[in-house]
Amino acid sequence: MTTRVLTGINTTGTLHIGNYVGAIRPCIQASHRKDVQGFYFLADLHALIKCQDPDRIERSRLQIAATWLAAGLDPDHVIFYRQSDIPEIPLLCWMLTCCTAKGQMNRAHAYKAALDANVENAEDPDAGISMGLYSYPILMAADILMFNAHQVPVGKDQIQHLEMARDVATRFNFLYADENNPFFVMPEAVVDETHDVLPGLDGRKMSKSYNNVIPLFEGGEKALKEAIAAIKTDSKLPGEPKDPDSTSLTAIYEAFSTPEEYQDFRARLQNGLGWGDAKKELFEKINAEIGPMRQKYDDFMKHPEKIEEILQEGARKAREIAVPFMNRMRRAVGLRNFAQFGQTQTKTAEKKKVALPIFKQYREDGKFFFKLVAADGSTLLQSAAFDSGKDAGMTVVALKRNGFSGQEATTGEGVDAATVNAALEALRAAEEEKKLSK
């Protein structure tokens, strides 16, 4: 089974090389893995929580989309989309909201921090806190669960959000799904320890709030050069031995060089390399890596319609998954199509009289098999041999959940795929019916 990896990208502000080294570069490297299905999206509904300036929202999401594409995200290999292009996400968010305990949201870090700050400043505890901020973790859970992601690469500060996503997934499964056919898998946070570590101009963590950043693409080479010139060093002269750890310059150099180059750089500083020359070298190193990307970035920024096309295609692929999944969930919670509801009722009523098809699992010569047998005893599906009973069982679960695509097993004599799917639908409806009457 392929692992689904999903990550959301905040679309506020512009990016600096700390974001590039800590998040963008590792994520893009991971996105090339063949055994993984990657979902990368612009969390632009989340952006509305922090920013109510429409022009900034518009600019920022374009810049950030251009950055990821320029940095090498391959939209043919991963699904790259905007959260706001998938209406199933806010719909799922609402379904999840309705089964999330308010008390749990009271404990969310971001909300609590805002609350504590208000109390400290002798303000109304809820001053300036929107429902968007309060419900932030539920929207994030919807992002993740909509695509049943197994792994979610995030910063440490997001671990609690993943715990909340698992809790709400469990609750939804418990309320609406069959024990052996849950809607959601439990997502795991994947925390990269190198996240957030790049120091800024003054040695503190590189962050816009400290005003100590080196911009990634904005401002071009000139801005890059100027920022590097502003990295703090002591005032030792060329020729004087220097302590490589006395400045953030070396740590930034390390992020853009091989271990050998880095050791050599340190040794040369100890032997008197001047700060000016060291900064020039750092500029060359960074620019060699991001210069070609900057060109692509500028190109994309001149042609927003190209980005639009890529993201529309991403949304199409994402909705290929989201729409049928949402239909299942709508049925499960009771938001059903009335015309079909009538049919479903009659069908289930009829089925009560008619015996349902059944899955039979069995073992032969050390191998594992399953069959789908119609009520009259005829074979609808016959599986190939599996090495483990678990694999056979998982295929049965997938068939029940997703229907028959023609590949999972061979159809019985004179049986077509539509007949198999009708039988599977009947099983599913009967199971749902059973749950409802519990």
Ligand code: TRP
């Ligand atoms: N909250 C995340 C952050 O601040 C961004 C995000 C939104 C996200 N939805 C997500 C990350 C879903 C992973 C999965 O970084």
